Amino acid sequence: MSAVEQTISPDGRTIGGTMMEMRNITLRFGGVVAIKDISFDIREGEIRAIIGPNGAGKSSMLNVINGFYHPQEGEIWFEGARRGPMKPYQIARQGIARTFQNIALFKGMSTLDNIMTGRFTQMKTGILKQAIWHGAAAREEEENRAIVEQVIDFLEIQAIRKTPVGSLPYGLQKRVELGRALAAQPRLLLLDEPMAGMNVEEKEDMSRFILDVNDEFGTTIALIEHDMGVVMDISDRVVVLDYGQKIGDGAPDEVRNNQAVIDAYLGVAHD
């Protein structure tokens, strides 16, 4: 782990040293440059927002962080070590979990089973043992179920425990997806537009849950979000992308007053 320089956020949370660092990342798809020479870091315990207009490269950046895309140039440092090319499941085992922009749940499975899949990377017994419910497999399932139940309790979704997620309203599906990510007990949680398509009340609920996750479990959170009100309210630091480049980085207030950011969002008059 890098040199510890702890700071206390205005609301009393402890923000630790650098957890993840992106150094000069460039990602190309053929001739298209999705991300161009971007560097930023995520510190332990903080809520870090990545914002930018459509096509700015936000989701690509999240996909780089969780190992789904491999950048052509640049280095990724996680917990003080440089990360080589890895498969997404290996990265998941390192303690990084995510949710998706478009809900990616198993629609026919219950809330409980969906969240249980979040425990998959932590299970050790083989498929055969699990199928015949052999001693170790049964024990393992119980242990994992206990963790899943804590997540269900935390997100207050007891009433839909056995409901197939396909029949749930959108806002609740988003919550179940957060639950699945939480079940992996991640140290770094990546949220891709957790509030897209929600009404005001659902957004307030989700904001509360994100803050509570950060507060209760000390989970570091990196999120992409379009709702500026939400971003400015809940994040500690914000990085702003536009056309694959970083145009701003800092506390919400700094970013809000940054001319490049204002131009990117409101457009610039061409004279």
Next chain:
Amino acid sequence: MNTNVLANGLETFPKLLARNAAERGNRAAYREKEYGIWQSWTWAEAAQEVEALALGMMALGLDVGDYVAVIGRNRPALYWAMLAAQAAGAIPVPLYQDANAEEMAYVLEHCGARFVVAGDQEQVDKVLEIAEQVPAVKEMIYLDPRGLRKYDHGHLHAYAAVQDKGRAAKGDLGDELARRKDALQPDSTCVMLYTSGTTGKPKGVVLSNINIISTAQASSEFDHLHADDIVLAYLPMAWVGDFIFSMGQALWSGFCVACPESPDTMQSDLREIGPSYFFAPPRFFEGLLTNVMIRIQDASKIKQRMFYNFMAHAKKVGPALLDGKAVGLGARLKYALGNLLVYAPLKNTLGLSRVRVGYTAGEAIGPEIFEFYRSLGINLKQLYGQTEASVFITQQPDGEVRADTVGVASPGVELKIADNGEVFYRSPGVFVEYYKNPESTADTKDAEGWVATGDAGFIEESSGHLRIIDRAKDVGKMADGRLFAPKYVENKLKFYPAILEAVVFGNGRDFCTAFINIDLGAVGNWAERNNIAYASYQELAGHPRVYEMIAAHVAAVNESVAQDDMLAGCQVHRFLILHKELDADDGEMTRTRKVRRKIVEAKFDDLIGALYGGAHEIYTETEVTYEDGRKGKIKATLRIEDAKVAAEKAVAA
């Protein structure tokens, strides 16, 4: 009866708890679903939890005679908090958990609570918000630590931490606790409950140990409750009924109290627990029946035919079978088959399979709804009660159950009807006083112990059952001098699933008019079936087809009202459908969901004017309060409809 309780030496809650721990220490006393599993505590374990908390609160400075506010949803730990307060010589004051900060400030200030036991962060936040108005509150104890880690813990304590403190202090304070328990008298205050108050500020009803325990004993014996019974505690802890069922009767009879996992899971928890003794307001049974009918309409044709066929049979013979009357063999066999195919599976789905004694009260229940449950073989009965009576005034004995009465006087209760029709009662359960309010006490209770119920009613000569007409103060006269009883008409309207709430006006007027609130669940489902698109409650409420349906219901009610000799003048001539649901947050209803007539009248003054003015449309703006306390305005143009009025029965002169 009082002597009986005294002779047994069981006149206080600590003594009842000690008896249960000694005599049935290994039996389940409390259950609660948490993390998806039913956790349980035996009487012996519960006694230890209570002792640890009592000692812990004493270590924090709880004195004899202090008031301890308990705020939260039904959880075993909060029932223990009440028992612990009593053991330490303090008085528990349960509060409505959905009360807003302002209402909470009034009650905390009024009783001068020094301790608050709160369920979770939401309740803690509310109390902290009003901290300046309630300087008497010294210490606050919370149950669910979520979100509270970073709070200043100077006067804020985790429930478990207080218990740890108590266990550690047992050597020092154990004797003192025993002394405080022994010092409790039959007449000392057992609990203070704030009435929701359809008029004015809530009043603190002081109930003594003997009030609660003798009532619990009498009512337990009336319905043969015993230690094998189980109840689901889901109604507000601040309500006297929950205190009697989940504390009084549970401790007296030694049965198990189960608490749901969360308010949203009540229905599935009910099914898993399968209570044998069950109480619910009419609203619950109405909602449940509405759900059943909606699901039957979605079922396959075969299932529908089976359901309708056997339900028709059940309606004919079910209630008679339940009352133990003679029924022909063929009908019995058909009922048995119906039970196998329809009734038993349905009861199981509803979670009512094992209900031996079920009660409904608080409002009148629709005869059809009532008969539906009874025909399934569920022993649903009615009772009539009040906080001031420790619940029980009248109740229906097995075998004498009817939809239109509230039963005979409960054991130990005397009834009398005043000249103006108001019902008075006297019983061992009659409250001591309204806290710090001698005028109201004197207004309600006379020197001989007779208490005014505020309800007008009469005792049926043929059966001796009491029938309630309306609130005495709401009963009035029409302009032509005929009797006006709004509740009577409102209840008839509310028996239709589409109508959630109705408010009828007409006192001193030429004719009656009504506000209608539609039931979003039932009407929404109906709209879906009939391809009626709507974007909001307001739009649905104003839809012409909805008006058409409601107009038909009003006409049907008028038809039936016209048949009543006394109340034929109460037919509804004009009505409108309100653009918002009447809501406790807006002060239009009490927390127990009773309409506050005066406030509704004042608030919708313009609408009432339009009802009597002859207009067919009215534009209105209404202030609403959101759950988080912010205020907003909704605007609407409402239609006013003329209803079909039925010809009155020719009165034999």
